[in-house]
Amino acid sequence: MTAVQRVAIAGAGFAGLGAAILLAEGGVEVEVYESKPELSAIGSGITLQGNLLRILDQLGVWQEAKAKSYGFDMLALRTPGPVANVIAEIPDQRMGGPEFPATAGMYRPDLAKILLDRAESLGARVHFGTSVTGVSTDATGVDITLSTGETTRVDLLIGADGLHSAVRSLIGIEITPRTTGMGIWRAFVPRPESVKYTELYYGGPCYIAGYCPTGEDTMYAYLVEKAQDRSGVSDEDAVRIMGELSMAYHGPWDDFRENLSTSSRVNYTWFTEHVVDAPWNRGRAVVIGDAAHSAPPTLAQGAAQALEDAVVLAELLLASDEVDQPMWDAFHERRVARAREVVAASVQLGDWLIEGNRDAPIPALMGRIAALVSNRP
Ligand SMILES: Cc1cc2nc3c(=O)[nH]c(=O)nc-3n(C[C@H](O)[C@H](O)[C@H](O)COP(=O)(O)OP(=O)(O)OC[C@H]3O[C@@H](n4cnc5c(N)ncnc54)[C@H](O)[C@@H]3O)c2cc1C
Structure with a gap:
């Protein structure tokens, strides 16, 4: 039997829906609580790196996402000023493997809709306009209170509720993302x-x-x-x-x-930037995605790292018999240092630009992160 039979997830973003898809597919009863009244149809674009595209495949939505995105394998640098000279065309590494483009651009609401439809088709129940407002965790489960006034008991609560995570504060993790x-x-x-x-x-x-x-x-x-x-x-x-x-x-x-x-x-x-020190859980409640870490999008890895958290957590929950310390240790071992390294590199890249450091080893930094995230988490 898997470690959990019934899971609640706060937040229907990348991390929340990624976890919902994998857990529902694994036979777990999944309730997703999303504070917004509906998925917004209005938004901007997002840059999806290869390691994220590989996860979309694992979630069973890559073909659909591919049809609605624009894939490419190149990055160009141009100069400011009237001529806008192209000074470099740099082939991009296929970080998700040869079968995926190095990068794809996509309209964010299209990807959100694809993930939502997939989660619901697998049986996850998504409750819009409902926030998680209270959490009490004990040895065998978590009691959660919802903004509707209802309470429910589940085996595990995943706080995938973003940068200003309510779950993070409710379980006593004190951290304020730094601008x-x-x-x-x-x-x-x-x-x-x-x-x-x-x-x-x-x-x-x-x-x-x-x-x-x-x-x-x-x-x-x-x-x-x-x-x-x-x-x-x-x-x-x-x-x-x-x-x-x-x-x-x-x-x-x-x-x-x-x-x-x-x-x-x-x-x-x-x-912003922040990384919650391990552990990311308190008893049977855990934070993932932007609730656990954020970075400036200088390497466009935020959504990829959020989905990697979801994949590793779901894999461990489905493979374990118990929600126990070895399971949490394995989760933190696979996620915390990697997320921290991506955040630090993203911040460093931004700092070099703020300092106007023209000799900064940007290609070396990008190469190091590409090598890191090319390996599965
Ligand atoms: C300007 C900018 C550009 C970016 N560009 C890129 C990019 O190109 N590529 C990339 O990979 N990443 C990018 N990122 C980062 C990326 O957007 C995030 O890392 C990613 O959205 C994190 O996903 P998440 O699911 O953890 O959180 P979110 O996407 O923030 O989802 C959290 C969800 O939780 C809901 N919620 C909040 N509170 C509650 C509550 N109490 N109860 C229930 N639900 C709640 C929210 O409404 C939201 O739907 C960018 C970030 C910024 C700021």
Whole structure:
């Protein structure tokens, strides 16, 4: 018999739905509680690295995701300024194995919908508009309280409720994600024919200007600046500010600028970092994904690391007879150092850009992380 028969998951993001799919497929009764009233159909693009694509395959959704994404094996560097010279075209390593592209760009809500449909088709019950508000764990199970006022008892609670995780605080893990000093503007825009892979511009008024194709007709563009208080900026002002910041960048940027409008879903977010020290569990409640660690998306590994947590946890729960210390030790052994290394490298990359360090060994750092995440966790 598996270690758990009934599991509750807080959060229907990558980590929560990844765990829900694998546990439901393994015959576990799964209840997912998601605080939002529904999956948002509005969002931006996401860069999916090969180690994440490999997990989508394991979750049984790769073919569907492939059809709705844009895969590529190259990264280009360009210069700011009117000519936008391509200074390097770097073949990207296929970190998920030869059968997956090195990277794929995708519209986030499309991926969220694919994961949700898969989880529900396997029998996981997803309760929208319901938060986990109370947790009491003992030797044999967890009593959880929901925002509906209901209580329920399960064998295990997975806190996959993101950066500001309520489960994390409810089980007494005190940590506040640190802002790293960078903020990002993102916009969803039409893809010009010439954009076939991610291109990055270092320098100019922003630390990074970049874009990533997400489909035949779509892509997302981003500008990373010094973190500023942009709260209260209207949609019209967001379009104006992003347009102004982008004036230093040309090539395809000329095209995006022309197409930027309030329907480009321009949004602004700060980068954060944190890693919860082991253990990530308190009794039979555990945090995974952004609840356990966050990183600036300089290596685009956040969702991949969240899904890796889900895969390793589900695998151990399905293979073990008991939720016991050896199981938790195995989980932490496989996840904590790896996540910490990815977070540290992502932060380092951002810090080098903030310092304006032009001699930083960026290729060596990227190569080290690529080698690390190419191995299964
Ligand atoms: C600007 C930016 C760009 C990024 N770009 C990339 C990228 O290109 N590639 C990449 O791999 N990663 C990227 N990341 C990181 C990535 O978005 C996260 O690492 C990933 O979303 C983490 O998934 P998660 O499931 O742990 O958390 P989330 O995706 O945050 O999901 C948590 C869910 O829990 C719900 N929730 C919150 N509180 C409760 C509660 N109390 N009860 C129930 N539900 C609750 C939330 O509504 C949410 O749906 C980026 C991050 C940022 C900030």
